[in-house]
Structures are given as C-alpha cells and as structure tokens.
Amino acid sequence: MTGFRKVSSTVIVVALAVALLGASSDTARFDELGHHRIICVCGCNQMLLECNHVGCTYSDKMRQELSAAVQNEPNDDAILQSFVREYGTTVLAAPSARGFDRVAWIMPFAVFFAATFGAAIVIRKWKERQPTPATSASSAVFDPYREQARRETEL
Amino acid sequence: MTSGTPLVPTPSMPLFGSFALIFALVLSAYCLFAGMVSLRWQAVGIPSDRLAETARRAGIATWVGVAAAAFALVWAALNNDFSVAYILHHSNRDLPIPYKFAALWSGQEGSLLFWALLLSTYGLVLRLRHKVDVKLTAYASTILAAIQLFFLLLLNFAATPFSLVTAAIPPDGNGLNPLLQYPEMVIHPPMLYLGYVGFSVPFAFALGALIMKYPGEKWIHITRRWTMVTWCFLTCGVFLGAHWAYSVLGWGGYWGWDPVENASIFPWLTGTAFLHSVMMQEKRGMLKTWNVWLIFCTFMLSILGTFLTRSGVVSSVHAFAQSSIGDWFLWFLACIFVVCLFFYIRNRDHLRSEHRLESLLSRESSFLFQNLVLLAACFAVLWGTLFPILSEWIQGRKETVGPPFFNRVNIPIALFLLLLTAVGPLLAWRRTSWASLKRNFTIPLIVALTTAALLVALGVRPWNDIAQLYSLMAISLAALVTATVASEFIRGGRVIARHTGQNLLTSMVTLTRRNTRRYGGYIVHFGVVVIVVGLSGAAFNQQKEQEMGFGDKMQIGPYTLVCDSYTQEDNPNYSIEYAVLNVYKNGKPLFQMFPAKKFFKASQQPDTIVANHSTPKEDLYVIYAGKNFDTDRPIIKAFINPLVMWIWAGVWILIFGTVVAMVPPMTAAAVPQAQRVRPITVPLPPQTEPVEAGD
Numbered sequence: 001m002t003g004f005r006k007v008s009s010t011v012i013v014v015a016l017a018v019a020l021l022g023a024s025s026d027t028a029r030f031d032e033l034g035h036h037r038i039i040c041v042c043g044c045n046q047m048l049l050e051c052n053h054v055g056c057t058y059s060d061k062m063r064q065e066l067s068a069a070v071q072n073e074p075n076d077d078a079i080l081q082s083f084v085r086e087y088g089t090t091v092l093a094a095p096s097a098r099g100f101d102r103v104a105w106i107m108p109f110a111v112f113f114a115a116t117f118g119a120a121i122v123i124r125k126w127k128e129r130q131p132t133p134a135t136s137a138s139s140a141v142f143d144p145y146r147e148q149a150r151r152e153t154e155l
Numbered sequence: 156m157t158s159g160t161p162l163v164p165t166p167s168m169p170l171f172g173s174f175a176l177i178f179a180l181v182l183s184a185y186c187l188f189a190g191m192v193s194l195r196w197q198a199v200g201i202p203s204d205r206l207a208e209t210a211r212r213a214g215i216a217t218w219v220g221v222a223a224a225a226f227a228l229v230w231a232a233l234n235n236d237f238s239v240a241y242i243l244h245h246s247n248r249d250l251p252i253p254y255k256f257a258a259l260w261s262g263q264e265g266s267l268l269f270w271a272l273l274l275s276t277y278g279l280v281l282r283l284r285h286k287v288d289v290k291l292t293a294y295a296s297t298i299l300a301a302i303q304l305f306f307l308l309l310l311n312f313a314a315t316p317f318s319l320v321t322a323a324i325p326p327d328g329n330g331l332n333p334l335l336q337y338p339e340m341v342i343h344p345p346m347l348y349l350g351y352v353g354f355s356v357p358f359a360f361a362l363g364a365l366i367m368k369y370p371g372e373k374w375i376h377i378t379r380r381w382t383m384v385t386w387c388f389l390t391c392g393v394f395l396g397a398h399w400a401y402s403v404l405g406w407g408g409y410w411g412w413d414p415v416e417n418a419s420i421f422p423w424l425t426g427t428a429f430l431h432s433v434m435m436q437e438k439r440g441m442l443k444t445w446n447v448w449l450i451f452c453t454f455m456l457s458i459l460g461t462f463l464t465r466s467g468v469v470s471s472v473h474a475f476a477q478s479s480i481g482d483w484f485l486w487f488l489a490c491i492f493v494v495c496l497f498f499y500i501r502n503r504d505h506l507r508s509e510h511r512l513e514s515l516l517s518r519e520s521s522f523l524f525q526n527l528v529l530l531a532a533c534f535a536v537l538w539g540t541l542f543p544i545l546s547e548w549i550q551g552r553k554e555t556v557g558p559p560f561f562n563r564v565n566i567p568i569a570l571f572l573l574l575l576t577a578v579g580p581l582l583a584w585r586r587t588s589w590a591s592l593k594r595n596f597t598i599p600l601i602v603a604l605t606t607a608a609l610l611v612a613l614g615v616r617p618w619n620d621i622a623q624l625y626s627l628m629a630i631s632l633a634a635l636v637t638a639t640v641a642s643e644f645i646r647g648g649r650v651i652a653r654h655t656g657q658n659l660l661t662s663m664v665t666l667t668r669r670n671t672r673r674y675g676g677y678i679v680h681f682g683v684v685v686i687v688v689g690l691s692g693a694a695f696n697q698q699k700e701q702e703m704g705f706g707d708k709m710q711i712g713p714y715t716l717v718c719d720s721y722t723q724e725d726n727p728n729y730s731i732e733y734a735v736l737n738v739y740k741n742g743k744p745l746f747q748m749f750p751a752k753k754f755f756k757a758s759q760q761p762d763t764i765v766a767n768h769s770t771p772k773e774d775l776y777v778i779y780a781g782k783n784f785d786t787d788r789p790i791i792k793a794f795i796n797p798l799v800m801w802i803w804a805g806v807w808i809l810i811f812g813t814v815v816a817m818v819p820p821m822t823a824a825a826v827p828q829a830q831r832v833r834p835i836t837v838p839l840p841p842q843t844e845p846v847e848a849g850d
Contacts, residue, residue, distance in 0.1 A: 036559050045413050045557060050406045093557035095542065100550055104542045108535035108564045115527040123520055126511040 030070045037076075038066065038083055039093045047093060062087075169239050169317040172227030176268075176317075179220025179275070180307040183300050186213040190297030197290075207293055214282045214296050217303060218275040225272045228265060228316055232258045237328050240318045241265055247328040247757035249727040253341050254331050260344045261335055263465065263480070264316035269345070271306040273352040278303060281356060287377055294363025295356070302355055305487050313480050330757030333729075337403050343395040347419060350389025351457040354422055356381045357429075358454035361447050365498050368505040375433050375446070380817055382433075382450075386426050387813040393419050394806045405763035405778040407698060407794040409802070412561040414469040417540045418460030424533035425453040428526040435522050438584065440509030444499075445526070447506060451495045456533070458488050469540060514586035521579035528572045535564045566625050570632060573687060576680055577603075577635040580643050599638035606634035626694035633684040633691075640677045640684075647674075668821040675816025682809030685801050692773075692798025700780070702788040703734070712795045714775055715739040719747070721789060729755045731764070734779045734789060738768070750779035750791065771804075773797040 034049035042058040044051055048066065051059040062083075069079045083091045095101035189210035196203035228241070232255040237243040245258045245265065260269040278299045285292040310316065334340075357378040364374035396419065401409035410416060429449040435441045463469050466481020499506075512519050539556045546554040581587075581595040610627050611617070617624035648663035657665065667674035699711045703718040710716075719735040733751045737744060751764035761781075768775040776794040783790055 039555050039557050045555075046406055046411060047558065050408065089552050090555045093555060094560035094563075095546070095554050095556060100546065101554065104539070104546075104554070104556065104560065105564070107538055108531065108568075111534050112528070112531035112568060115531055116524065119520075119523055119527055120515065123512045123515050123523075127514060 026070050029076060030067060033070070033076060033079060034063065034066055037080060037093055038062070038091055041087050041091055168227045168230050168234075168236060169319060172224045172231070173315070173317045175220045175223035175227060176307065176310050176315075179217050179224065179271075180304070180311050182213045182217040182220055183303040183307055186210050186217060186300035187297060187304055189213065190293065190300060194293060194297060210300075211282050211285060211293070211296060214278055214300055217300075218279040221268070221272050221275040221307075224310075224316070225259060225268055228268060229256055229259055232256070235328070237326075238319055238324050239316075240320050241316050243320055243325065243328045245328070245331055247330040249757070250328075250331055250336075251728070253338075254336055257335065257341045257344075258331060260348070261331055264310070264314045264318075266344070266348070267306060267310055267314050267480075268316050270348055270352055271303065271310060273345075273348055274299070274303050274306060274355060277352060277356050281359075288373060290367065291360065291363055291369055291374060291377070294367055295359035298359035298362050299355060302359075305483075309480060309483055313483055327757065330755060333753065333755045333758060333760045333762035334403055336755070336762070337399060339395050339399045339402070343392060343399055345392075346388050346395055347392030350385055350392050350419075351422065351461070353381065353385025353388060354426060354450070354454045354457055356385070357450050361450045362495065362498065365447055365502050365505070368502050372437050372440075375437060379433070382426070382430060383813055383817050386423070386430060387810060389419070389423050389426065390806070390809060390813075393423060394803070398803060401799070402765055402767065403763070405765050405780075407696070407776055407778075407792075407796065408693075409799070412539070412558045414540050415464045417536050417561075418464055421456035421460055421533055421537060422453045424529050424536070425449055425456055428529040428533075429453060431522050432526050435519055439519060441511070441519065442523070443506040443508060444503065447499070448495075449526075451491075455488060455491055455495075456537075458484060458491065462488060463540065469543065516582060516587045516589070516592065518579065518582045518584045518587075521575055521582050525572065525575045525579060528568060528575060532565055532568045532572070535568060536561065539564065569687075570625070570628050573629065573632040573636060573684075576683070577632060577639050580639050580677065580680075595639075595642065599635050599642060602638040603631045603635035607631040620694070622694035626691040629687050629691040633687045636680060636684045640681050643677055644674070665821070667815065668818075671818045671820050672816050675812050675814070675818070678812030678815055679809050680812075682805045682807075682812055685805030685808055687805075689798045689801030689803075689805060692796065692801070695797045697795040698792065699794075700790060700792045702783055702786060703736075703791045704788050709791060709793060711775075711793045712773075713740050714745075714793075714795070715742075716748075716777070716791070716793060718789075718791070727756070729753045729762075732779070734791060736766075736777065736791070738775065748775070748777050750777045752779050752781060769800050771798075771800050774799045 031049070035047050038048045040046055040048050040051035040056065040059045040062065042051065042056045044056070048059060048062055065083075065086075066079070069082060073079050073082075080092065095104040097105060189206055193203035193207035193210055196206070228239075230236075231239045231242045232246050233252065235242070235246070235248050241262055241264050242258065245261045246255055250258075258265060260266045278296065281292060281299065282296055285296070360374045360378045360381075363369070396416065397409040400411065400416075429446065432442050432446055432449060436443055436446050462481055462484035465484065512523065514520065539560050542556050543553050546552065577599065578596075581592060581599075583591070607627060607630075610630060615623050615627050617627045644663045644666065645659070647666040648659050651657065651662040651665050651669075652659050655662065655665070667678075697712055699709060701707070701709045703709060703716075705718055705720065707718045708715055715738070717737045717739065719737050721732060721734055723730065723732045725731075731751050731753045733749045736748045736750070738746050738748055746768060748766035748768060750766040753762040753764055754760075755762065763778055763780075766777045774794070774796040776796055778792045780790040780792045782788065
C-alpha cells in the first residue's frame with residue numbers, strides 16, 4: 001500500500017509539473033486572461049481578445065492595460081482585481097468562487113447529481129418490489145401482452 | 156420592382172394591414188370562446204357540432220387575416236412606404252429585394268407578426284386535418300386560438316407594426332441592420348420561429364388530451380411528426396445562427412453563449428428529451444406525467460426565451476430594445492403555468508404509469524437518465540443566463556456569466572450524455588444482463604480506446620490542457636457511439652441478409668426502411684457525433700493578429716499569408732474595401748483570400764466580411780479588422796479553426812436522419828392494395844369520430 005501511495009504521489013507531482021510547464025510565460029498569461037477570464041465591457045459579451053467591434057472604445061485600451069499588467073504584476077488574481085476596481089465586477093467573464101458567486105458554480109452540478117442519484121434510488125426501490133405471482137389465463141387474455149412484446153422487441 | 160424605384164404611395168396598405176389584424180383578433184377570440192362553449196356543451200351532453208364547426212372555421216379564417224396583415228407589411232417594404240414607422244426603421248430604397256422581404260422579421264413588431272403568421276399557419280393545417288381525431292383536434296384548436304389571441308392582442312395594442320410616422324415622411328429609410336444583410340439571415344429567423352412556434356402544436360394536443368382525459372397514446376401518435384418537424388426546424392435554426400455568427404460576426408467562433416443564443420437551446424434541449432421519452436410511453440405506457448410536463452416546459456421555455464430577449468432583463472447584442480412587451484410575456488407565461496398546473500392537479504390520476512422501471516440496466520433507465528442529463532444541461536444554461544439577475548437582486552451587483560462558465564459546466568454534462576447515447580441502444584427493454592452488455596459493448600469499447608490511443612499518438616496532450624482532455628474524451632466517445640450505431644446496423648442487416656440473400660449493404664437499407672423511426676434515429680445520433688467531433692476541434696484553434704502593408708507576411712500554422720494589395724468598390728447600398736492576400740503552404744502558392752470591410756450608407760454602420768477557406772481538416776479564417784489609427788496600416792486577423800466543416804456536415808446528416816425517421820416504414824407503406832385486409836365494421840360508441848392513419 002505504501003509503495004502504491006509513493007507511485008501515485010510521484011505520478012501526480014510529475015503530471016502537475018508537466019501541466020504547469022510554461023504556464024507562467026507572459027504571452028500564455030496574457031492569452032489565458034484575455035481569452036478566458038476578462039470580458040470586453042463594451043456590451044458585446046465577448047471575451048476581451050475576441051472583441052472585434054470596429055471603433056470599440058474599450059477593447060484596445062483594455063488590451064494595452066492587460067499587456068502592461070502582465071509584465072508588471074506576477075499575480076493573475078491581483079491583475080483581475082485591478083480590472084474589477086476599474087471596470088466593475090462585470091469585467092470578469094465568470095462568477096468568482098467566493099461568497100454568493102459560489103452558488104453559480106454549485107447549482108448546476110448539484111441539480112445534475114441530485115437528479116441522477118434520485119432517479120437511481122427510485123429505480124432500485126421499484127426493482128426491490130416483489131413481482132406479482134403468475135396466474136393461469138386463457139390464450140386470449142395474453143393477446144395484448146403478446147402484441148406488447150412484439151412492439152417492444154421489434155427490429 | 157428594382158432598387159431606386161420611385162416611391163409608390165400606398166397609404167391604404169397600412170390601413171388594410173391594421174384592419175386585417177383587428178379582423179384576425181376578432182376571429183381568434185371567437186374561435187377561442189365558441190370552441191370553449193362547444194366543448195363544455197359537449198361534455199354535458201348538449202349538441203354543439205355546429206358551434207364547434209363555426210369555431211374551427213373562424214380559426215381557419217384567422218389565418219386569412221394574419222396572412223393579409225403580413226402581406227401588407229411586406230408590400231409596404233417592397234414599395235418603400237416610409238410612412239410606416241416600422242419600414243422607415245428597417246428598410247431603405249437601395250436595400251436588395253430579399254432583404255426587404257426579410258424586414259418582416261427584422262424588428263420587434265414585424266417578428267411578432269411573423270410569429271402570429273406561423274402560428275396561424277400551423278393552426279390552419281391542424282384545423283384542415285381535424286378528421287384525424289375530431290374531438291382532440293377541437294381541444295387543440297381552442298388552445299391554439301388562446302395562444303393566437305395573445306399574439307394578436309400584442310400586435311393590436313402593444314407592438315403595432317402599422318404605426319404611422321407622425322412627422323414629415325423622410326425620403327429614405329434608416330436601412331436594415333448590416334449584420335442582418337447576409338443570405339442566411341433570410342432563412343435563419345424563419346427556421347428558428349418555425350421551431351419555437353411549432354412546439355405550440357404538441358403542447359396544445361398534450362394539454363387537450365389532459366383536459367379531456369384522452370385514453371391511450373393517440374395524442375403522441377398524432378403529434379410525433381409535428382414534434383419531429385418542429386425539432387428539425389429548431390435544430391436548423393440554431394445551427395444556421397451559429398453558421399451566420401461564424402461567417403458574419405468575424406470573431407472566429409460560432410457560439411458565444413449570448414442570452415439570445417441560449418434562449419434558442421432551452422426548448423431544443425427539452426424538446427430532444429421529449430422526443431426520446433415519448434418512446435417509453437408508446438412502448439411501455441410509462442412516464443406519462445413526465446412527458447406531459449416535458450412538452451409543457453418546452454413550450455413555456457419558448458415563451459420564456461422570448462420574454463428574456465424582448466424585455467431587456469438580460470443584456471444581449473442580439474436582443475431587441477427594452478420595451479414594455481416583456482411584461483406581456485411574463486403574464487402570459489404565468490397564465491400558461493397556472494392553466495397547466497390546474498388541469499394536471501385535476502386530472503393527474505389519468506396519467507398513472509402502466510409499468511415501472513425494473514432494472515438500472517434497461518433501455519427505459521437509459522432513456523430516463525438521458526432525459527435527466529438533457530434537463531440538467533437545460534437547467535445549467537438557464538441558470539447561467541439568469542444568474543446575473545439573481546446576483547443583482549441578492550448582492551446588489553451584476554455579474555457576467557460568459558463562455559468560460561457555460562463551457563466548464565456544460566462540457567462534462569455533454570460528455571456524460573454522449574456516453575449514454577452510446578450505451579442506450581445496446582440495452583434491451585425491461586432489463587439487460589451484464590453478459591449481454593459485455594458481449595455487445597466489447598468491440599465499441601475497443602474502438603473508443605483505440606481512438607484515444609491514436610489521438611495521443613497524433614499529438615493530443617490531455618495532461619497539458621483541460622481543453623485537449625475534453626477534446627480527447629469527446630472524440631473517443633464519438634467513436635464509441637459510432638461503433639454502437641454501426642453494430643446495430645450490421646447486426647440487423649445480417650439477420651435480413653440471412654433471410655433474404657441480399658448483400659449486407661442492401662440489407663441495412665431494407666432494415667432502415669422497415670423501421671425508419673429507429674434507424675433514422677440512429678442516423679441522427681451519428682449526425683450528433685459528427686457535430687461533436689467538429690466542436691472538439693476548438694481545443695486546437697490558433698489565431699494571430701498583425702498589421703499588414705503591401706508585401707508583408709504573416710505565418711500561422713503551416714500557412715504564409717502575403718499581402719498583395721487593397722482595393723475598393725462602391726454601390727448604392729454600401730462601399731467595400733478588400734484586402735487581397737496570397738496564401739502559401741511550404742512555399743507553394745495555394746489560393747487568394749479577400750477579407751473585406753463594408754460600410755452601409757443608409758445605416759452608417761460598418762460590417763466585416765470574413766474570408767474563409769474551409770477543408771475537412773481545418774478552416775483558414777481571415778478577417779480585415781480595420782486600420783490602426785496611429786499608423787494607418789490595415790490590421791489582419793487570421794485563425795486556424797480545425798474540424799469546423801464537420802459541424803455543418805453533421806447538421807446535414809442530422810436533417811437526413813430526421814427525414815428518414817419521419818418516412819412511414821416499408822411494411823406499412825408497401826402493402827399492395829389487393830393484399831390489404833378488408834375493414835371490419837364495428838359499431839362505434841356515440842360521438843366517436845372515424846380515425847385516419849395517425850401521422
């Protein structure tokens with residue numbers, strides 16, 4: 001078991017190291033923040049680096065600010081906070097993982113898991129019920145069931 | 156009629172249109188109230204056939220009124236009648252004729268009139284085909300009349316399309332929004348509206364069947380094709396919108412999770428769930444309450460989407476300006492919910508299931524889970540769309556819920572759905588043994604794992620980037636679904652080949668023709684798989700932006716773009732500036748591209764014309780992004796978007812599959828006249844109407 005733990009820890013550390021390789025370069029940070037974290041506030045609802053409105057009065061200025069911030073500030077969260085101070089919370093492309101905003105992230109998965117597990121429990125409960133005992137009946141009585149079986153097993 | 160034709164004064168046309176709308180309003184009100192009275196009389200045993208017939212005919216005549224109003228508006232657009240405020244704001248003299256026609260659905264009032272026209276057309280078809288089931292159709296017709304009445308009240312009192320300009324009539328109109336001046340925009344909104352409005356019909360039948368406690372699944376048989384056609388229209392509308400966004404908006408993507416885009420997929424997701432779960436009711440008499448509420452929700456979500464986009468409660472670049480008609484939709488939505496809930500509570504005993512689920516490993520369970528996943532996806536999109544409003548209420552500040560949220564939440568749900576799509580067809584009704592599952596699943600699983608290994612060998616690095624991980628999982632699951640679909644065709648084809656001596660391919664065609672619904676459905680699944688593969692390509696997108704003067708080069712992926720020249724053209728509607736770019740690959744000249752910037756004169760607005768070279772492997776997508784104000788040098792943006800063509804190809808497969816599923820199966824269609832069984836005369840109970848072949 002100890003051996004297994006050692007191997008799995010090593011695998012996780014190596015995987016994280018590989019995943020984080022190069023993640024700190026300025027270009028990568030600029031792309032990550034501009035494509036995934038910050039939205040253009042001109043009202044187009046597009047990511048900052050994807051806003052293509054001709055004559056947009058915000059995106060050029062915001063790009064320049066982001067470019068400067070990436071060079072001067074090593075912490076991405078601090079950059080995001082400076083944008084929030086300047087443009088308001090709507091500049092962030094998605095709700096944060098703090099306070100009430102956390103509900104935005106939790107609810108869809110909570111509903112998904114509750115519905116899935118709820119359905120699984122209901123099916124199991126129904127399954128556990130005893131089947132009704134077989135009864136003898138004339139052939140005509142079974143005709144609707146034969147028809148049903150034909151429908152359910154048709155090619 | 157050509158561009159620049161002198162104004163033909165048609166002052167009588169707006170008057171005619173307004174009168175037609177009032178005429179339609181009165182008729183639809185009569186259809187509703189006479190229909191309700193006749194159904195009530197029928198229930199208490201008072202003869203009401205003649206009154207019911209007048210209600211039906213009033214419903215048919217409503218179409219005449221609405222069609223006349225729509226004709227009047229189009230006429231006004233074609234004749235440059237700028238005395239009509241709507242035409243003044245959405246057209247101009249030099250606008251090409253197809254776009255003048257499209258002005259009908261380009262603004263708030265016109266699109267509501269178009270909605271009413273489609274609804275009355277669906278109602279017309281339903282009322283003309285009333286002999287399918289006279290009583291149930293009478294209920295459905297009355298419910299449709301209530302919906303029609305709402306839209307006509309809106310058109311007559313809140314959003315009148317024939318309002319006249321009160322000041323001096325300007326010599327020319329403001330023109331159509333440049334983004335809408337694209338061929339796809341002539342067909343995208345009608346498709347979407349056909350989808351939205353179409354769900355009114357299964358909704359009306361479901362509610363009618365619930366009110367009258369209609370026995371059996373007849374309402375499902377009657378509405379099956381309606382629902383499929385509607386779903387197909389909505390699918391086409393959604394993807395035409397995506398294609399338009401990709402081709403016109405010029406940001407390099409096709410789906411931006413804008414509230415208006417989201418509104419179009421609410422009913423699509425629940426409608427898809429409904430199309431699957433009705434099979435359980437037909438085959439096993441189960442999920443009756445579920446199905447009724449699914450179609451209720453689908454219709455209500457169509458109305459909710461309309462409310463969200465027209466009320467201004469959520470901000471969207473597509474949304475119409477904020478107006479008071481949002482309140483109308485909110486009240487209408489509340490009324491629909493109350494009516495549905497009332498009749499459900501009153502008649503819910505009628506919806507008891509005939510069977511229960513017997514095993515987790517069964518076709519029924521897979522349908523149920525698939526339904527839940529679709530609803531969870533719908534909830535996630537709805538939640539994300541509404542969260543900014545909720546946040547403002549609770550925290551007092553607005554939040555943005557943009558693409559990163561929707562992608563992060565919906566991709567895992569979509570992957571699970573894809574897994575269920577693969578597993579579902581391999582499960583038998585009632586219960587499946589593990590041994591049978593293992594037997595059927597081994598080869599598809601091997602295919603999926605081989606695909607994953609192949610992708611890693613080709614350079615996909617799932618451990619580097621979550622987008623690549625999702626992409627790998629999506630393509631592997633797509634391979635799994637393809638393998639299960641193929642195994643279903645091959646297994647069934649082999650059985651037929653053994654009995655008929657046909658080759659396997661012919662046998663598979665015969666198999667499909669014998670059970671068009673099932674195998675058409677599998678083709679639809681395959682179409683979805685192809686779309687998923689196309690969407691997965693987004694993980695490998697590349698983009699570059701550069702100022703490019705004459706002779707400048709830009710390197711993106713394997714392509715080298717060299718700026719050859721810039722050129723300008725001018726016509727009465729717009730002026731246009733092109734960049735001429737020569738494209739090379741490994742030093743070999745390939746082709747020229749012409750990204751452009753248009754400037755529309757009437758609206759004084761610019762527009763981007765994308766140059767896109769599309770291949771099954773990737774799109775080279777280039778836009779002329781304007782000029783740098785400081786250097787006056789043109790800016791070119793280039794994207795490499797892998798596998799995008801697969802998305803559009805998948806949509807064609809999906810449409811083909813839907814058409815196949817709607818074709819009557821061969822056994823029913825190909826029986827020669829001489830071999831048909833003679834009808835047996837059975838005494839019918841009083842008030843029972845003859846029934847035609849259900850569609």
